[in-house]
Amino acid sequence: xxxIIVVDREGTQSVLNAPVGLSLMESLRDEGYDDILALCxxxxxxxxxxxxxxxxxxxxxxxASEEExxxxxxxxxxxxxxxxxSCQIEVVDEHDGLEIRIAPEE
Amino acid sequence: xxxxxxxxxxEHPAGRADVLVVGAGHGGAQVAIALRQQGFTGSVTIxxxxxxxxxxxxxxxxxxxxxxxxxxxxxxxxxxxxxNRGVALLTGRRIVAxxxxxxxxSAEDGSRLGYGQLVWAAGGRARRLTCPGADLPGIHxxxxxxxxxxxxxxxxxxxxxxxxxxxxxxxxxxxVLTDRVHVTVLEAAGRVLVRVAGEPLSRFYETEHRRRGxxxxxxxxxxxxxxxxxxxxxxxxxxxxxxxxxxVVVGIGIEPESGPMRDAGAAVDNGVLVDxxxxxxIPGVFxxxxxxxxxFPGAGGTPVRLESVQAAVDQAVLVAxxxxxxxxxxxxxxxxxxxxxxxxxLKAVGLALGHDSVVVRGDPADRSFSVVYLRGDTVLALDCVxxxxxxxxxxxxxxxxxxxxxVALADPSTPLLHLDVAHR
Numbered sequence: 359x360x361x362i363i364v365v366d367r368e369g370t371q372s373v374l375n376a377p378v379g380l381s382l383m384e385s386l387r388d389e390g391y392d393d394i395l396a397l398c399x400x401x402x403x404x405x406x407x408x409x410x411x412x413x414x415x416x417x418x419x420x421x422a423s424e425e426e427x428x429x430x431x432x433x434x435x436x437x438x439x440x441x442x443x444s445c446q447i448e449v450v451d452e453h454d455g456l457e458i459r460i461a462p463e464e
Numbered sequence: 465x466x467x468x469x470x471x472x473x474x475e476h477p478a479g480r481a482d483v484l485v486v487g488a489g490h491g492g493a494q495v496a497i498a499l500r501q502q503g504f505t506g507s508v509t510i511x512x513x514x515x516x517x518x519x520x521x522x523x524x525x526x527x528x529x530x531x532x533x534x535x536x537x538x539x540x541x542x543x544x545x546x547x548n549r550g551v552a553l554l555t556g557r558r559i560v561a562x563x564x565x566x567x568x569x570s571a572e573d574g575s576r577l578g579y580g581q582l583v584w585a586a587g588g589r590a591r592r593l594t595c596p597g598a599d600l601p602g603i604h605x606x607x608x609x610x611x612x613x614x615x616x617x618x619x620x621x622x623x624x625x626x627x628x629x630x631x632x633x634x635x636x637x638x639x640v641l642t643d644r645v646h647v648t649v650l651e652a653a654g655r656v657l658v659r660v661a662g663e664p665l666s667r668f669y670e671t672e673h674r675r676r677g678x679x680x681x682x683x684x685x686x687x688x689x690x691x692x693x694x695x696x697x698x699x700x701x702x703x704x705x706x707x708x709x710x711x712v713v714v715g716i717g718i719e720p721e722s723g724p725m726r727d728a729g730a731a732v733d734n735g736v737l738v739d740x741x742x743x744x745x746i747p748g749v750f751x752x753x754x755x756x757x758x759x760f761p762g763a764g765g766t767p768v769r770l771e772s773v774q775a776a777v778d779q780a781v782l783v784a785x786x787x788x789x790x791x792x793x794x795x796x797x798x799x800x801x802x803x804x805x806x807x808x809x810l811k812a813v814g815l816a817l818g819h820d821s822v823v824v825r826g827d828p829a830d831r832s833f834s835v836v837y838l839r840g841d842t843v844l845a846l847d848c849v850x851x852x853x854x855x856x857x858x859x860x861x862x863x864x865x866x867x868x869x870x871v872a873l874a875d876p877s878t879p880l881l882h883l884d885v886a887h888r
Contacts, residue, residue, distance in 0.1 A: 388542045390549070392501050397490075397774050399520045403802040403811055404774065405856070425809075428852035432860065432881065464795070 360454040363412075367393045367460055376449045382458070383407040383445035393460045400445035405429040405464075407444040410437045412457030419447060419456065435461045480578030481509035481552070483787060486559045486569065487585030487721075488512025489521060491753030491776035493540045495583050496551045498784035508551045511569075511577065513558040513586075514608055517543055522773060525606045525636040525715075526804050529616065538609065559586070562728040564746045569724075581787055584725055584736060584744070584751040585780075588718030588771075593628065597689030602696035603712045606633050618711050619645060626699045626709040628686055630656030632803045634715035635669060638678045639805035648679040648707055650686060650699070659717075662816065665835050665847050668828040672808065720755040720769065733757065735769040741792065742783040750786065752779035762797045762863070763815055764844075770815075775799040798845075798862040811855040814845030814862035825854060826876040833876070834858070841867045857881045 362374040364386070376385040386394045386407070395406035402425050411419050422430065422442050430441045441461065447453075483499060485492045488510050496508050510518065519538040527533035546553055554577075561570040568578050590605030592598060604615045619625075623645040627634045630651030638647045649656070655666035656673075670680050685702040689712060698706045720735040731737040731745040735757035742750040742758065753776035757769040762778060770776075778797055785792045801812040808831065819837035826833030832850040836843060836858070843866050846858040857880035861868065866885035872878055 384537075388545060390545055392497055395777065397777055397800075398802060399522060401802065401804065401809075402852075403809070404800065425852050429856050431853065432856040 360449055360451060360456070362449075362453060363455070363457040364391065365457075365459040366391060367462060376453065378449050378451060380449055381445050382409070382447040382449055382453075383443070385449065386444060386460075391460065393463070394444065396445065398445075402426060402429065402443055402446055405433065405443060408433060408435065408461035409442055409444045409447075409458045410435075410461055411440045411442055412459075413440065415456050415458075416440055418452055422446070433461070433464055435464070437461075479576065480507075480580075482506030482580040483508045483583065484569065484577055484579035484581075485510045485583040485585055487583075487587055487753070487755075488514065488516075488518040488553070488555070489585060489587050489753060489776070490518070490540065490773045491587075491780045492583065492585035493518035494777045494780035495585065495752070495783055496546075496549070497541075498781045499787060500549045500551070502784055502788045502790055504784070504788050506580065509554060509577070510546075510551060511554040511557050511559060511571075513556070514610070515556045516609060517541075517546065517553050517555065519609065520773075521607070522802070524609065524612045525633050526640065528609070529606075529612050529637065530640045531616070535609065560724055562724050562749070564728050564749060567748065580748070582749045583742075583783055584749060584755065585753050585776075586721035586724075586755050588720045588754045590714065591716045591719050593686065593689065593714055593716075595686055595688050597691060597696070600689055600691045600696050601693065602691060602710065603689060603714060605714050606637060607718070615711070615713065620710075621645070623711050624648075624709040625711045625713060626650060626707055627713045627715060628699070629715035629717070630680065630682075631659065631715055631717065632657070632801075634713065635673065636803060636805055637713050637715065638673055639676075642673070642676050642678050645711075646679075647677075648681065648709070649673065650684050650701070650707075651680070651682050652685055654683050656680065656682070660816075661847055662819075662822045662835050662837060664822065664824050664828065665849070668833075668849065669805070669808075671828075672806065672831075676806065718754060718771070720757075722755055725749075725751065725755075737767070740782070741786040742779055743786065750783045752776060752783055760799075763799055766817075768815065768817070770799050772799040772801050774801075796863060798859065800859070808849055809852070810847060810849050811852060812845065812847045813855060813859045814843070816845040819844050821870070823870050823874050825874060826851065836873055838868075838870065838873075841870060843868055843873075854880055861885065 398404040518540040558572040590607040627649045688700040690698040726732040736751035738758035803810040816837035823836045834848040834854040837845040843861040848855040
């Protein structure tokens with residue numbers, strides 16, 4: 359199971375075991391990262407699962423969709439090219455070792 | 465995995481919780497989550513009427529009915545989460561009475577639970593038809609997972625489905641089913657979404673549904689459902705027409721679940737009355753979500769009842785703050801809503817209540833546009849169809865009660881963030 363390195367809003371780093379096939383949001387939420395509100399349940403309607411992908415991992419994870427960009431653009435914590443909605447990242451084996459940071463609450 | 469009854473016996477031998485949450489929807493679940501986030505160490509129990517741990521309702525009329533989201537993706541959190549957080553779940557128990565003096569609640573099965581503080585997050589019940597034939601088998605509502613499981617089991621080919629009510633639930637059901645079965649939507653008013661949206665949005669959705677084969681009938685009144693013990697055979701309209709069908713789906717809103725609160729002496733008027741922190745008129749008792757009516761900070765301050773996941777979650781955080789004595793968050797978010805029909809993603813923010821004009825940004829024929837609701841030149845709310853940028857930027861206009869120039873607003877090439885605004 360891919361291991362994801364997560365830095366939460368307090369700056370604390372931990373390792374998340376993320377099953378392949380679920381979204382990153384679902385794994386974060388289910389494992390008790392309560393900073394992830396995930397109000398809409400994963401349909402890219404709320405932007406409450408905003409994460410910032412480690413610079414070295416941007417190509418592996420891929421770019422945000424147009425809809426994600428539209429939602430994220432008005433966030434004061436947008437990091438262009440690295441901000442993603444974690445509900446739109448489906449975990450795959452290649453994500454083993456991925457580093458993400460949970461964006462601050464808006 | 466422990467059974468619900470084993471959990472109750474193990475974790476609450478005394479049958480009492482420092483905070484007892486009645487209702488296992490988004491609001492109820494979030495109270496428990498927020499209490500633990502805020503460091504609350506007392507006992508917390510969520511008691512729900514349905515046999516499942518807290519789950520998400522919005523997919524029920526969308527992906528869950530369509531079969532593209534399975535039941536295992538519905539829970540708000542896995543059981544292990546609740547165990548790790550020390551939150552007890554009592555499922556399959558309907559609370560029917562509250563004794564605010566003894567601080568106990570009673571379930572339908574006669575069992576009792578004590579509380580230190582009570583959070584009434586019981587939601588609402590789907591409103592049912594009252595005409596002759598309203599109790600026939602084959603008539604469905606969409607509120608619980610069991611409702612949708614039953615409906616899905618009756619959609620045998622060649623079913624003909626009549627949806628009563630052209631609100632979001634009815635239209636979402638029509639969008640899911642029209643590929644598989646013949647669907648007719650009946651709306652008593654002159655347009656769909658009449659209670660919740662402006663005319664441009666109504667007409668847009670009517671056109672989209674008709675284009676996909678949904679028979680939408682406006683200004684029609686249901687006077688009876690025909691059938692027998694084997695099921696329904698048709699829906700009778702006031703004009704005398706009988707629409708043959710094998711399944712009826714009723715989507716005519718909810719009744720807030722407030723009976724036990726009213727009986728306990730709480731102030732109730734189309735919902736349980738609460739203050740801005742979620743306190744009811746009974747000491748030690750809070751209410752939130754679909755069943756609560758109050759002057760919520762994000763909704764303009766006039767008492768309203770909101771059927772919104774986002775609003776319920778925000779209210780839950782306020783209740784948790786009131787319980788733990790923490791300062792409430794300063795952030796004020798206007799309520800948001802969403803609806804998925806076909807490839808149309810509607811995102812809405814704010815309350816159009818009291819608007820006196822409507823501006824359409826973009827051309828509905830392009831299937832990407834926004835309807836903006838104004839009072840004077842102040843932005844009250846937006847309905848954004850495949851227009852996520854407008855939604856994201858419009859949220860701050862609504863939150864700030866921004867005043868804008870309606871002419872500039874109507875030009876979709878000007879981003880909402882670039883409008884000259886004055887704040888009220």
